[in-house]
């Protein structure tokens with residue numbers, strides 16, 4: 001049974017629709033139940049239902065669906081890709097031109113054959129010319145790999161139609177007369193930089209020129225993936241006074257930067273920015289890597305996630321509002337390489353970075369980052385994270401001896417989530433002896449997680465925290481990663497119960513893994 005309320009709202013029309021229908025398709029039932037209530041999925045379900053219904057009603061001569069107001073129908077159609085909304089034109093006379101009034105566009109041109117360029121352009125023109133004064137709220141376009149002459153102008157026309165949401169995947173090549181492919185930079189149209197309506201902008205593989213003036217007064221979300229920079233990010237951001245979220249994926253191969261030194265640094269400088277993320281590349285590393293420095297200067301930044309090493313050095317400034325960081329970096333670009341501990345400038349850079357984020361309250365660090373911090377700590381000082389109350393960290397078990405030293409830098413930690421991986425390469429005779437301040441006096445909740453069926457590292461950590469944490473209220477071992485066919489839960493309880501507990505009131509929770517992994 002799905003019960004849902006959908007609200008559609010456009011400038012010209014307010015309409016509320018309550019729907020309740022039940023699905024009784026038994027085999028698919030279990031799959032459906034696992035699906036989280038995804039709004040997009042629900043809309044698709046509703047659209048399909050309405051289509052079917054519309055079709056049935058047309059057949060029976062009672063076209064009730066078509067009696068709904070046009071703005072609602074076009075709103076519903078705007079949740080479909082344009083190629084599908086076009087198909088509704090066959091439903092009836094009423095539907096014939098409805099797709100032309102949809103307040104959005106969702107075009108995937110990646111499969112358009114080379115000889116259909118003209119057809120595609122004239123189709124887009126027909127859409128754009130049908131009601132030129134109405135707003136195209138949402139535009140999503142995947143360009144073909146090879147550029148189509150005149151396509152950029154059409155994107156410019158879409159932007160001119162008051163678009164609030166623009167998502168473009170640009171072309172990367174052009175097909176020459178001799179049938180060979182040349183890489184090109186697909187520049188975005190100039191009116192993009194001065195849109196008075198854009199709220200959300202997502203670009204992939206697109207080129208951004210220097211427009212002279214940037215003025216995007218409403219832009220709140222910007223997602224720039226492998227963009228070819230011909231304008232400085234800093235300049236772009238300077239024209240976005242209300243930007244709150246920025247996501248970057250670098251183009252590691254942009255040769256233009258190699259030839260123009262000034263593009264070997266990217267500056268994220270913003271007063272309004274709240275969230276900044278670097279996401280991993282879609283296709284992993286390829287080809288040559290052009291060195292680039294990242295500078296983040298954002299006094300309002302609350303959330304920062306660096307999901308991959310795409311910059312050779314990272315400089316942070318004024319991060320006084322930071323609440324949460326999520327790090328999966330080792331401070332050098334490239335697989336398997338760690339920095340040289342004798343490299344003083346690298347060591348200083350890491351020190352300054354850690355100092356710059358030291359007011360953070362919630363930190364998530366991957367095994368890679370833990371390894372880099374351990375490496376750094378051999379010659380450098382890790383600052384105190386006085387405000388850190390929650391830490392989620394992945395420790396390779398051979399690095400567990402670094403855990404107390406790291407916790408020493410978190411004197412007010414309350415909640416620790418620790419994932420111990422690869423216990424099989426446990427260091428011989430590892431003993432966790434040092435008891436940092438947070439363990440003895442502030443740590444209230446410890447959760448130890450491990451996916452693989454290796455007990456040693458986890459038991460070491462378990463006995464360490466139970467034995468030393470004086471104010472521990474809750475200890476969670478999850479998932480315990482035992483195979484219920486071999487070990488009964490009570491054995492794990494027995495094992496844990498035998499351990500010395502410093503905090504008598506501590507509740508111990510042991511969670512079994514839902515799915516057993518057999519390797």
Ligand SMILES: *[C@@H]1O[C@H](CO)[C@@H](O)[C@H](O)[C@H]1NC(C)=O
Pocket residue numbers: 081083084087108
């Ligand atoms: C619409 O385009 C998508 C690709 O984006 C394709 O998978 C789908 O089959 C197309 N639908 C129709 C009805 O052509």
Ligand SMILES: *[C@@H]1O[C@H](CO)[C@@H](O)[C@H](O)[C@H]1NC(C)=O
Pocket residue numbers: 108109110111142
């Ligand atoms: C466009 O269609 C292609 C081929 O069907 C598909 O691989 C790609 O993911 C689609 N793009 C989008 C943005 O849906």
Ligand SMILES: *[C@@H]1O[C@H](CO)[C@@H](O)[C@H](O)[C@H]1NC(C)=O
Pocket residue numbers: 289290291312
């Ligand atoms: C990047 O910088 C490193 C040193 O920081 C240098 O060894 C390397 O050659 C540089 N790579 C390029 C492509 O400039």
Ligand SMILES: *[C@@H]1O[C@H](CO)[C@@H](O)[C@H](O)[C@H]1NC(C)=O
Pocket residue numbers: 269270271297298299317318
């Ligand atoms: C960061 O701080 C410096 C000095 O404290 C200041 O000059 C600069 O304007 C600040 N940056 C931002 C984006 O506010």
Ligand SMILES: *[C@@H]1O[C@H](CO)[C@@H](O)[C@H](O)[C@H]1NC(C)=O
Pocket residue numbers: 358359360385386387
């Ligand atoms: C901790 O946070 C408070 C505000 O909640 C702030 O005033 C203080 O400077 C922070 N301390 C550190 C060490 O960053």
